[in-house]
Amino acid sequence: MNSSLQSLILDRPDLLRSGITSRNELLRELFAVPAIARELLPELKVVSLTVNEVLYEQGDKLEVVYFPLDCVVSGLSIMEDGTTMETSMTGREGLVGVSSLLGSGRSRQWVWVTVGGTAIQVETKFIEKSVLQGEEALKALLKTYRSLIVQLSQRCVCNTRHTIMERLCCWLLMIHDRVGGNNLSLTQEMIASRVGARRAGITVAAGMLQAMKAIAYRRGQLYIQDRPVLERTVCECYNLMRGDYKSPPPDYSAFSL
Amino acid sequence: MNSSLQSLILDRPDLLRSGITSRNELLRELFAVPAIARELLPELKVVSLTVNEVLYEQGDKLEVVYFPLDCVVSGLSIMEDGTTMETSMTGREGLVGVSSLLGSGRSRQWVWVTVGGTAIQVETKFIEKSVLQGEEALKALLKTYRSLIVQLSQRCVCNTRHTIMERLCCWLLMIHDRVGGNNLSLTQEMIASRVGARRAGITVAAGMLQAMKAIAYRRGQLYIQDRPVLERTVCECYNLMRGDYKSPPPDYSAFSL
DNA sequence: AGCTGTCGGTACGATTGCGAACATTTTTGC
DNA sequence: GCAAAAATGTTCGCAATCGTACCGACAGCT
Numbered sequence: 001m002n003s004s005l006q007s008l009i010l011d012r013p014d015l016l017r018s019g020i021t022s023r024n025e026l027l028r029e030l031f032a033v034p035a036i037a038r039e040l041l042p043e044l045k046v047v048s049l050t051v052n053e054v055l056y057e058q059g060d061k062l063e064v065v066y067f068p069l070d071c072v073v074s075g076l077s078i079m080e081d082g083t084t085m086e087t088s089m090t091g092r093e094g095l096v097g098v099s100s101l102l103g104s105g106r107s108r109q110w111v112w113v114t115v116g117g118t119a120i121q122v123e124t125k126f127i128e129k130s131v132l133q134g135e136e137a138l139k140a141l142l143k144t145y146r147s148l149i150v151q152l153s154q155r156c157v158c159n160t161r162h163t164i165m166e167r168l169c170c171w172l173l174m175i176h177d178r179v180g181g182n183n184l185s186l187t188q189e190m191i192a193s194r195v196g197a198r199r200a201g202i203t204v205a206a207g208m209l210q211a212m213k214a215i216a217y218r219r220g221q222l223y224i225q226d227r228p229v230l231e232r233t234v235c236e237c238y239n240l241m242r243g244d245y246k247s248p249p250p251d252y253s254a255f256s257l
Numbered sequence: 258m259n260s261s262l263q264s265l266i267l268d269r270p271d272l273l274r275s276g277i278t279s280r281n282e283l284l285r286e287l288f289a290v291p292a293i294a295r296e297l298l299p300e301l302k303v304v305s306l307t308v309n310e311v312l313y314e315q316g317d318k319l320e321v322v323y324f325p326l327d328c329v330v331s332g333l334s335i336m337e338d339g340t341t342m343e344t345s346m347t348g349r350e351g352l353v354g355v356s357s358l359l360g361s362g363r364s365r366q367w368v369w370v371t372v373g374g375t376a377i378q379v380e381t382k383f384i385e386k387s388v389l390q391g392e393e394a395l396k397a398l399l400k401t402y403r404s405l406i407v408q409l410s411q412r413c414v415c416n417t418r419h420t421i422m423e424r425l426c427c428w429l430l431m432i433h434d435r436v437g438g439n440n441l442s443l444t445q446e447m448i449a450s451r452v453g454a455r456r457a458g459i460t461v462a463a464g465m466l467q468a469m470k471a472i473a474y475r476r477g478q479l480y481i482q483d484r485p486v487l488e489r490t491v492c493e494c495y496n497l498m499r500g501d502y503k504s505p506p507p508d509y510s511a512f513s514l
Numbered sequence: 515a516g517c518t519g520t521c522g523g524t525a526c527g528a529t530t531g532c533g534a535a536c537a538t539t540t541t542t543g544c
Numbered sequence: 545g546c547a548a549a550a551a552t553g554t555t556c557g558c559a560a561t562c563g564t565a566c567c568g569a570c571a572g573c574t
Contacts, residue, residue: 145406188552201530217552420561445522460522
């Protein structure tokens with residue numbers, strides 16, 4: 001990173017605090033190109049996203065995109081009967097609102113925050129500009145498209161053929177990968193809407209995981225107690241999806257939250 | 258279309274016969290840009306794809322892509338237990354092998370031909386060149402990414418929450434949209450592997466559709482007898498996916514097959 | 515004509531998960 | 545402190561689907 005860029009960053013204590021330069025993998029990749037970094041940097045905004053916050057409704061114009069730092073955002077389909085189902089999740093490995101780029105610019109889904117935290121918000125037009133500027137940004141963004149496609153395909157398979165128990169493990173591991181910590185604020189109701197099952201179904205499966213000492217659960221607080229147990233219980237789907245965003249093990253010791 | 262382009266096409270009776278200039282919607286869009294048309298035209302190859310032909314295996318390098326004209330190609334996941342499931346299908350509205358563009362260039366899935374027919378084959382590198390050349394090609398291709406994402410999301414929901422009957426209707430309508438005709442060569446075994454159900458389950462559902470006079474079935478030959486009945490029986494998913502590739506009603510009268 | 519493999523129809527028990535309750539406990543708001 | 549709301553635990557009957565198997569019909573081949 002050259003010195004003019006360095007000074008630009010030093011002017012933004014908010015960004016420094018958020019750990020922007022390394023916590024979102026896609027953003028880090030974009031910033032590896034100095035020209036893009038210089039152009040995007042002044043446009044970044046650190047925002048705090050809270051659980052159940054709605055980022056886009058179906059049909060909304062996508063005017064901003066988000067690079068999650070430690071939050072997880074879900075793409076939800078809401079069916080005619082009112083039940084909701086998560087089809088994808090995005091965390092620090094990707095970008096929320098990719099669909100906005102160079103297209104109709106309207107959301108096809110509801111996009112809700114599943115795990116609250118911090119994200120970098122940028123107006124879509126600035127990202128678009130980077131994409132058209134050079135091959136690097138385009139490649140990085142196409143990679144997130146592909147990542148999304150892999151996730152969607154596998155979840156399609158998983159939801160059709162695997163048990164609630166397996167799907168729950170899968171989902172928990174995916175969340176765990178995206179959040180830096182073992183404590184998760186998640187109600188069973190919420191998990192149910194994400195995994196695509198009844199709340200009562202989650203209660204039973206989560207109960208078994210508790211009995212196996214894999215997780216501990218208490219009123220909206222879920223603690224990942226023994227991840228290896230989850231990894232042994234999960235179906236093949238997890239590893240296939242994981243392979244696509246394989247990231248270095250989270251290490252946040254460098255950041256003061 | 259300017260005259261030099263015209264003469265280029267006239268030099269290729271094979272392409273003319275295949276109806277290339279209008280039968281694949283994405284290709285038509287790309288050809289609207291004269292520069293791209295001029296560059297791609299000499300590289301196009303008309304190929305005939307037969308049922309169950311494997312276009313890519315998982316891990317294959319994607320060296321060619323296909324623009325289906327009247328065939329349908331499926332992206333399949335093969336699970337550890339050997340069962341297969343379709344997660345996406347592509348016909349004349351799109352491009353097979355999009356994932357190849359500007360990325361690892363390796364397939365993440367098995368890609369099989371579900372309905373045989375004709376397609377235009379192009380080496381990946383030529384398409385890549387077009388994409389990097391101007392915004393139009395990029396936009397057109399990103400649109401197919403989005404289309405794929407919409408299909409995958411909706412199938413994710415559909416497979417999880419809807420009955421085999423609804424899913425079967427959905428799948429048949431999607432195939433029907435992509436093929437110019439009411440006669441389909443499809444065994445129940447094959448449909449089962451696409452819809453993600455047992456063969457016996459398909460027999461029952463297809464039996465009901467026969468009783469409703471929606472389809473007629475005889476040893477690997479399926480005839481769409483009354484499409485409106487299918488449309489009344491299908492779940493909301495079909496229309497949501499359909500909305501994304503809404504194309505003019507197929508009219509092949511202009512082509513001699 | 516006879517053999518063989520494919521395809522479709524059918525059956526049956528087992529299982530999973532659903533829909534809809536209701537009970538209990540904890541948190542929250544007043 | 546108390547009522548209301550939220551979160552979890554539990555139950556029951558039922559529908560959908562699975563796994564598996566068997567049978568008959570048909571098509572292609574010799």
